[in-house]
Amino acid sequence: MLKGIPPILTPELLKVLMEMGHGDEIVLADGNFPRFAYPEAVVRCDGHGVPELLDAILQFMPLDTYVENPTAFMAVLPDDPYKPEIWPIYQEIGFRYEKDGLRENTIDKYAFYERARKAYAVVTTGEKALYANVILRKGVV
Template sequence: MLKGIPAILSPELLKVLCEMGHSDRLVISDGNFPAESMGKDAIVIRCDGHGVPEILDAILQVFPLDTYVDHPVNLMEVMPGDTVETPIWDTYKDIIKKNDSRGAAAVGNIERFAFYDEARTAYAIVATGEKALYANIMLQKGVI
């Protein structure tokens, strides 16, 4: 156990977050995301018993977001014609606001298949058991 580190962050995940450099990207995926096939060239960390919001909140307590890009946080856009609601995005924006002064302005959207393309180049993917749809989120690391 460490002081000041959220207990939900496993030693494996802490190691990966520490290894990441400026501009490296981390995907926190929902339970439907093909983490293993997208992460063939990435480190995949399983957090199946947890949801994205609790993992995101813990990570952002130790992970600086990139200040050199407009949107260091990106969400997977809802496909045209899909009627899925995404209230979880508001939860994400509240969490981001707690940890980054830009708040919701730091958040962008990426079309679904472009998100998959970007995820294939991520340093790591944290696979959660999140049940909300379109709950995938990509973070770009900044500097301290």
């Protein structure tokens, strides 16, 4: 055990966050995220939700200030009337750690999957909310 590190950040996840460099991306994936969109590095955080992981990660990992949108949400499909209830929670968490918040944009579902395949790692979760996937681009300290 170490002082001050949230226990939700597993040794494997901390290692991934430390290894990532400026511009590398990490995906926080909900429980419905498909296997075909995973890169080689996968960190399992079963039983946890994306908001609690996002909160823990942003305590230590800065978002990229050199791009307009260092955070991406998976866009709702065009014919789906659902409005993601989890996005305002993400935005609230973002403002706790970043003065300008997450500065997110939304990207098409299949473009999101393609980008996820190129990410440094995917963190799989037990998140049940719909459209809960998020990509974070690491900045510099």
